[in-house]
Amino acid sequence: MFHLSEDYSKLGLKAGLELHVQLDTGKKLFCNCSTKMKEKQPIEIVERKLHPVASELGTVDQAAQFEFLKGRTFYYQAFKGESCLVDLDEEPIHPLNSEALTVALQVSLLFNCKIPSEIQVMRKTVIDGSNTSGFQRTAVVGLNGYLEFRGKNVPISQISLEEDACAIIGEEDGRVMYKLNRLGVPLVEVSTGLLVGYTPEEIQEIAYMIGITCRSTGKMKHGIGSIRQDMNVSITKGARVEIKGVQELGIMAKIVEGEVKRQMIEKAKEETRTVLPDGNTKYMRPLPGASRMYPETDIPPVPVNTKYLAEIKKSLPEPLTKKLQRFEKELKLSQQLAKEILRSDYVEVFEKVKGVEPSIVASTFTNVVKDLERSGVEISNITDENFMDLFNNLAERKIAKEAIPDILRMLAENNTKKISEVAKKLGFTTLTHAELDKIIRETVKPDMPFNKAIGIVMSKVRGKADAQTVIKAVKKFLATSA
Ligand SMILES: [Zn+2]
Numbered sequence: 416m417f418h419l420s421e422d423y424s425k426l427g428l429k430a431g432l433e434l435h436v437q438l439d440t441g442k443k444l445f446c447n448c449s450t451k452m453k454e455k456q457p458i459e460i461v462e463r464k465l466h467p468v469a470s471e472l473g474t475v476d477q478a479a480q481f482e483f484l485k486g487r488t489f490y491y492q493a494f495k496g497e498s499c500l501v502d503l504d505e506e507p508i509h510p511l512n513s514e515a516l517t518v519a520l521q522v523s524l525l526f527n528c529k530i531p532s533e534i535q536v537m538r539k540t541v542i543d544g545s546n547t548s549g550f551q552r553t554a555v556v557g558l559n560g561y562l563e564f565r566g567k568n569v570p571i572s573q574i575s576l577e578e579d580a581c582a583i584i585g586e587e588d589g590r591v592m593y594k595l596n597r598l599g600v601p602l603v604e605v606s607t608g609l610l611v612g613y614t615p616e617e618i619q620e621i622a623y624m625i626g627i628t629c630r631s632t633g634k635m636k637h638g639i640g641s642i643r644q645d646m647n648v649s650i651t652k653g654a655r656v657e658i659k660g661v662q663e664l665g666i667m668a669k670i671v672e673g674e675v676k677r678q679m680i681e682k683a684k685e686e687t688r689t690v691l692p693d694g695n696t697k698y699m700r701p702l703p704g705a706s707r708m709y710p711e712t713d714i715p716p717v718p719v720n721t722k723y724l725a726e727i728k729k730s731l732p733e734p735l736t737k738k739l740q741r742f743e744k745e746l747k748l749s750q751q752l753a754k755e756i757l758r759s760d761y762v763e764v765f766e767k768v769k770g771v772e773p774s775i776v777a778s779t780f781t782n783v784v785k786d787l788e789r790s791g792v793e794i795s796n797i798t799d800e801n802f803m804d805l806f807n808n809l810a811e812r813k814i815a816k817e818a819i820p821d822i823l824r825m826l827a828e829n830n831t832k833k834i835s836e837v838a839k840k841l842g843f844t845t846l847t848h849a850e851l852d853k854i855i856r857e858t859v860k861p862d863m864p865f866n867k868a869i870g871i872v873m874s875k876v877r878g879k880a881d882a883q884t885v886i887k888a889v890k891k892f893l894a895t896s897a
Pocket of ligand 1 (some may be wrong): 446448498499500
């Protein structure tokens with residue numbers, strides 16, 4: 416086992432990032448279907464064999480691609496309100512969704528990109544069956560921008576507006592099952608230029624900043640799979656390796672580090688690798704050649720006139736990167752917590768809470784919520800109003816912060832929606848000072864060590880008194896009874 420404490424720039428570490436973020440628009444990119452992806456039961460399963468035209472595949476991997484399609488049958492699950500004839504490639508696409516275009520242009524402007532005077536939708540050949548048409552539609556909406564990062568400008572080479580592909584459910588004996596509802600959901604793709612002179616941690620940080628800059632629009636989807644990241648990594652001695660499908664931002668630095676180590680030890684070849692759950696990568700396929708693009712002929716290019724652009728510029732949202740600084744400086748949140756709250760679904764309600772220590776609120780919306788989700792609690796049952804009610808009770812000292820996890824659990828699992836009632840049911844009503852003092856007198860001996868006394872009292876009053884109050888009261892008791 417060796418540790419890599421070396422200077423990454425000496426190793427010649429170069430990386431490039433590509434982030435895909437789903438847009439939370441009302442409709443899909445080229446049809447009127449919902450983008451919710453909420454339906455569980457398919458209403459129909461459509462069987463297809465795909466026959467791409469040879470000339471459209473380009474020369475690279477052509478044989479392999481045909482080999483792949485040969486003998487494979489694709490099945491598409493259609494969902495009510497979430498899939499239609501456009502998605503099945505049986506009806507021409509509708510005009511480009513203007514809501515999605517506006518959001519994509521906002522993102523381009525937030526990254527200081529040049530905006531093309533017209534948006535030309537292109538077709539990019541895709542042959543794994545994840546697009547029923549055999550290609551993915553994509554349009555460049557911004558070029559040659561940058562992201563300010565620690566006093567430097569990180570190059571953002573291109574912003575595209577794309578349609579998402581079908582999600583794969585499984586494959587067995589040449590039968591591939593896809594869900595049709597993700598196909599056509601708008602995606603913004605942000606591609607960086609080559610990142611040179613950054614450490615793996617900084618590369619992860621840049622990916623985070625790109626993500627929250629997109630989120631600044633308030634129009635990005637949340638949750639697992641809503642952001643997908645690809646990257647390429649190389650060192651001077653190694654080769655350019657593409658790593659596909661990084662879903663968890665937190666392991667990105669580890670993946671880059673691992674790839675650098677691998678390229679130092681093995682003789683690295685240019686190839687595409689995929690991420691394993693433990694953060695390691697494995698070989699997936701050779702590097703693909705540059706994709707062939709063809710103009711989409713079903714719809715004309717969309718002009719971006721100066722009036723339209725001026726309107727978008729006027730209503731540009733506050734970048735979350737600015738909000739991050741504000742949360743750290745004004746609210747005194749740790750950088751870690753500030754970053755997590757910005758990535759969560761709760762920034763807006765977090766900002767509305769008054770009268771409670773911001774770090775308690777932030778950690779409820781991040782750590783506590785995550786822990787509960789992990790233990791199977793359906794957090795989506797808890798509304799923003801419930802959270803506001805919770806923090807109002809906390810601000811008025813009607814509940815203690817230690818009671819929050821249990822209250823939220825009960826809130827999610829029961830029909831009782833008033834915090835005061837839930838707290839009462841759980842026995843979490845705060846103790847008066849007299850009640851607390853009585854418990855201390857009954858459980859603490861005057862010669863007890865302070866930490867032991869605190870431990871005993873806390874175990875008796877958990878959820879009924881906050882730790883600070885208990886510490887004060889125990890200190891007072893020990894000081895006066897000694
Ligand atoms: Zn549709």
